[in-house]
Amino acid sequence: MPRKLAAGNWKMNGIGASLVEVEALLAAWPNAGCDILLCPPATLLSRMAERVSGSSIAVGGQDCHVAASGAHTGDISADMIAEAGGSHVILGHSERRADHGEDDALVAAKTAAAWGAGLIAVVCVGETLDEREAGRTIDVVAGQLAGSVPDGATAANTVIAYEPVWAIGTGKVPTLDEIGAVHDDIRARLSDRFGAEGDGIRILYGGSVKPSNAAEIFAVSNVDGALVGGASLKADDFGGIISALQNA
Structure with missing residues (x-):
């Protein structure tokens, strides 16, 4: 069984003062029974990595460019994330796909760049409401x-993160059967394509995960953890999700 993972995506939230939440998380979960990952904005990446150094909490970026360096104003490379202390990077999030027009080919190229820098790629997939209703x-x-x-x-x-676009930040959550159907299908496809490695690739669920619904979601087949947005910004909220995951 893959080790469970609680991943927090801070998105475009957080300033230096927000690192107090990381201190609280460290104090509450010095030896959690699952892996913990926090992905802050790039401005906090190195400072957060310093805070969690030597702990069980990992830090990652929220995106990377396909190139290692160059004339790409405002972008950050996978090598830069690694040098700043990151071990993971989120790629293909629906907000990147929608706001920046990222397609599958670009996400694949970024994933390869992440691997080249020694990072773990958290690749996001998920359907829109129109696609689900169809x-x-x-x-x-x-x-x-x-x-x-x-x-x-x-x-x-x-790592694969299934995030139905219509459930992100809306409070809406698919039924447990709907979550299970997608996760089971993803697992089958990963196993078919990558063999034993596909059996071990973790599949996270994301989309309005919170302490009150985490336990039932984590009980679903092939849900190996969560990619959490807003609920990862506060140690108390994220801690409730971590607690549910390590008891799953």
């Missing part, structure tokens, strides 16, 4: 999975 969820997610994950994915270099 009965296309499995086809859409399968297409994103095939196009966004390059050959060479292993349990050590890749």
Whole structure:
């Protein structure tokens, strides 16, 4: 069984004073029974990495460029994330796909760049509300999975995060059966494509996960943890999710 992972995506939130939440998390969970990952904005990456150095909490970026360096104003490379102390990077998040027009081919190229820098890629997939209502969820997610994950994915270099776009930050959550159907299909496709490595690639659920619903979500087949947005900004909220995960 893959080790469970609680991942927090701070998105465009947090300033230096926000690192007090990391201190609180460290104090509350010095030896959690699951892996913990925090992905702050780039301005906090190195400072957060310093705070958690030597602990069980890992730090990652929220995106990276396909190139290692160059004339790409405002971008950050995978090598820069690694040098700042990051071990992971979130790629292909629906907000990147929607706001910046990122397609599967670009996500795959970024994933390869992340691997090249020694980072673990957290590759996001998920359908819109229109796609779900049209009965296309499995086809859409399968297409994103095939196009966004390059050959060479292993349990050590890749995590998949299923985030139905319509559930992110809305308070809406798919039924447990709906979550299970997508996660089971993702697992089958990973196992078919990558063999034993695909069996061990962790599949996270994301989309309005909070302490009150975490335990039931984590009991679903092939849910190996969560990619959490707003609820990861406060140690108390994220701690409730961590508690539910380590008891799953």
